[in-house]
Amino acid sequence: MKISTKGRYGLRSMIDLAINSSGNTPVFISDIAKRQHLSEKYLEHIFGALHKAGLVRSIRGRKGGYLLQKNPEEITLSEIITALEGKISLVECVLDPDICPSAKKCVTRDLWQGLSDKINEYLSSHTLNDLIQMQKSREQNDTLMYYI
Amino acid sequence: MKISTKGRYGLRSMIDLAINSSGNTPVFISDIAKRQHLSEKYLEHIFGALHKAGLVRSIRGRKGGYLLQKNPEEITLSEIITALEGKISLVECVLDPDICPSAKKCVTRDLWQGLSDKINEYLSSHTLNDLIQMQKSREQNDTLMYYI
DNA sequence: TATTATTTCTATCAAATTAATAGGAAATAA
DNA sequence: TTATTTCCTATTAATTTGATAGAAATAATA
Ligand code: FES
Ligand code: FES
Numbered sequence: 356m357k358i359s360t361k362g363r364y365g366l367r368s369m370i371d372l373a374i375n376s377s378g379n380t381p382v383f384i385s386d387i388a389k390r391q392h393l394s395e396k397y398l399e400h401i402f403g404a405l406h407k408a409g410l411v412r413s414i415r416g417r418k419g420g421y422l423l424q425k426n427p428e429e430i431t432l433s434e435i436i437t438a439l440e441g442k443i444s445l446v447e448c449v450l451d452p453d454i455c456p457s458a459k460k461c462v463t464r465d466l467w468q469g470l471s472d473k474i475n476e477y478l479s480s481h482t483l484n485d486l487i488q489m490q491k492s493r494e495q496n497d498t499l500m501y502y503i
Numbered sequence: 504m505k506i507s508t509k510g511r512y513g514l515r516s517m518i519d520l521a522i523n524s525s526g527n528t529p530v531f532i533s534d535i536a537k538r539q540h541l542s543e544k545y546l547e548h549i550f551g552a553l554h555k556a557g558l559v560r561s562i563r564g565r566k567g568g569y570l571l572q573k574n575p576e577e578i579t580l581s582e583i584i585t586a587l588e589g590k591i592s593l594v595e596c597v598l599d600p601d602i603c604p605s606a607k608k609c610v611t612r613d614l615w616q617g618l619s620d621k622i623n624e625y626l627s628s629h630t631l632n633d634l635i636q637m638q639k640s641r642e643q644n645d646t647l648m649y650y651i
Numbered sequence: 652t653a654t655t656a657t658t659t660c661t662a663t664c665a666a667a668t669t670a671a672t673a674g675g676a677a678a679t680a681a
Numbered sequence: 682t683t684a685t686t687t688c689c690t691a692t693t694a695a696t697t698t699g700a701t702a703g704a705a706a707t708a709a710t711a
Binding site for chain 1: 673681
């Protein structure tokens with residue numbers, strides 16, 4: 356029961372993208388990879404998935420790169436994780452009861468269903484903006500420390 | 504972000520064990536495997552883990568088998584899942600901050616921490632007995648249906 | 652005591668999934 | 682025309698998960 360690197364790296368990259376894009380100038384994957392200490396090639400894949408899910412806008416060619424497609428407060432963490440890891444459910448049969456012949460009787464399915472709902476609830480109730488604000492205030496506090 | 508078969512099979516087997524053990528006579532792994540449509544050999548592993556975690560008592564030799572070590576209402580689902588899948592955390596650095604050099608600054612870690620806590624909360628607040636009662640009442644309803 | 656049924660332990664193999672790399676095509680601004 | 686970027690497809694590497702085999706230990710039973 357772990358979040359994969361795709362999900363983890365992707366979320367961090369979305370925060371990085373939001374913080375480092377000024378206006379309409381796109382951000383290079385290579386820059387995000389450098390700042391986040393990630394492989395450029397692997398990050399390409401991740402942004403492919405984010406793009407496909409409509410969370411980022413891409414500009415091809417020289418001086419191209421990526422931009423957020425929506426405002427950070429309109430992007431829930433659930434959307435980001437779903438884009439990168441698929442629909443959130445702890446067991447397959449929560450989404451697709453047909454794969455378990457005894458799904459109707461199975462009490463553990465109800466349990467996993469309930470827990471999956473909790474997880475979805477949590478991730479839907481936080482937006483990318485929440486993380487950005489946390490990040491920014493944390494950085495500001497770090498700076499202030501030097502003046503105290 | 505999935506529960507592995509170990510966790511799923513193990514939980515179902517604990518319910519099976521609790522429901523099918525009468526008094527102090529132990530239950531064979533082979534019987535549980537039959538009823539739950541699981542591989543006997545694989546189930547051995549699973550019970551090895553449950554035993555190691557002190558959730559079941561084993562009786563070796565002929566007419567041996569397994570018994571619950573505690574009353575079902577004293578066994579939380581968190582204990583069972585932890586025994587089978589290890590400590591519940593969505594990313595390694597939640598339990599062990601040292602593996603991420605920037606753990607103190609990382610806002611995504613706080614997020615995963617929070618969500619991992621929710622999951623633990625949920626699984627700690629339900630016991631094996633809850634599932635057994637659900638199962639029993641479900642079976643009773645099924646039986647009643649024939650008499651209506 | 653010898654035999655048999657049963658669990659436990661360890662080692663290993665197979666399959667599936669995830670993570671990462673590589674190379675080049677397509678697009679586009681300089 | 683060139684440099685720089687995303688996009689696409691394939692391949693490889695690493696890790697995790699699922700399953701098997703067989704020897705050792707142990708207790709009941711004949
Ligand atoms: S595990 Fe799928 S229905 Fe029980
Ligand atoms: S991912 Fe581990 S601290 Fe950020």
